[in-house]
Amino acid sequence: LVRLRARLARSNSTLGQGLLSLLSARDLDDEAWEEIEDTLITADVGVTSATQIVENLRTKVKVLGTRSVDEVRELLRSELLGQLNPDLPRTVRTEPHGNRPAVLLVVGVNGTGKTTTCGKLARVLVGDGRRVVLGAADTFRAAAADQLETWGSRVGAPVVRRDEGADPASVAYDAVARGMSDGVDTVVVDTAGRLHTKTGLMDELGKVKRVVEKQSQVDEVLLVLDATTGQNGLRQARVFAEAVDITGIALTKLDGTAKGGIVIQVQRELGVPVKLVGLGEGPDDLAPFDPEEFVDALLT
Numbered sequence: 001l002v003r004l005r006a007r008l009a010r011s012n013s014t015l016g017q018g019l020l021s022l023l024s025a026r027d028l029d030d031e032a033w034e035e036i037e038d039t040l041i042t043a044d045v046g047v048t049s050a051t052q053i054v055e056n057l058r059t060k061v062k063v064l065g066t067r068s069v070d071e072v073r074e075l076l077r078s079e080l081l082g083q084l085n086p087d088l089p090r091t092v093r094t095e096p097h098g099n100r101p102a103v104l105l106v107v108g109v110n111g112t113g114k115t116t117t118c119g120k121l122a123r124v125l126v127g128d129g130r131r132v133v134l135g136a137a138d139t140f141r142a143a144a145a146d147q148l149e150t151w152g153s154r155v156g157a158p159v160v161r162r163d164e165g166a167d168p169a170s171v172a173y174d175a176v177a178r179g180m181s182d183g184v185d186t187v188v189v190d191t192a193g194r195l196h197t198k199t200g201l202m203d204e205l206g207k208v209k210r211v212v213e214k215q216s217q218v219d220e221v222l223l224v225l226d227a228t229t230g231q232n233g234l235r236q237a238r239v240f241a242e243a244v245d246i247t248g249i250a251l252t253k254l255d256g257t258a259k260g261g262i263v264i265q266v267q268r269e270l271g272v273p274v275k276l277v278g279l280g281e282g283p284d285d286l287a288p289f290d291p292e293e294f295v296d297a298l299l300t
């Protein structure tokens, strides 16, 4: 945890330090506030949130008549936290229902870190003494199933796969069936991230979901989003969110960006809580998203 905190802090410090130095270094005139807003926008916080943060902060600083660095930092902290909606439910639902495993669908554009996130998630669960089955429903690339198998053997979770080009829904079905017959706790299904047409995607993900729901229930649909892709990634994520009901976001590669503000924008835009963050390529580089910890790291 300490390591994760350090890594978050490193990737975020540009934003936090930038803001704090702007807030403490000079007269807070119109130009200064504009600069603060620009800094937030540059860090991918998003225009709406950046405007709100600055407006609220400006009002509070004025009302309190404060320029003390500690007080301003505290005000900024509570603004950032407020934007993150700290009361949203963040727990990833992985608990089985009686003799039925929990089923998680992991969706998102190729390259965002879907397969890696499935592997890391399985690792966390197995580490907690759970039994997990992984489903390789990204059947458009044989390499994706191979990659998932590598993760499966690494973390101790069997992988259900079929030949390249097989129906993704049938693989999801097989994975859940295997999970039920083996009596495992959780089935994690990696899906195809081809962003062809919205209708195609809806049909495909919709079918995967329907097929699983015939056997069990879908407990989570996690959307994987690459934090380094900014507006473009967000645009693509929106297409997924329209195609299937997302229950949570796994924001990957936060270790590779100084634009940690994307967490705020993603949540606002998609209306779904960030539940997990990816902080590296290794098996232990997945953490639950904790808004307080995140904001503290930002302002460290």
Ligand code: GDP
Pocket (backbone or CB within 6 Å): 108, 109, 110, 111, 112, 113, 114, 115, 116, 117, 144, 147, 193, 252, 253, 254, 255, 256, 277, 278, 279, 280, 281, 285
């Ligand atoms: P997929 O196509 O969505 O399944 O993406 P992959 O799981 O294959 O990941 C694409 C690349 O991103 C791989 O090289 C991963 O190691 C890397 N990756 C995934 N998550 C993270 C992360 O949190 N941090 C970093 N630095 N790299 C990541």
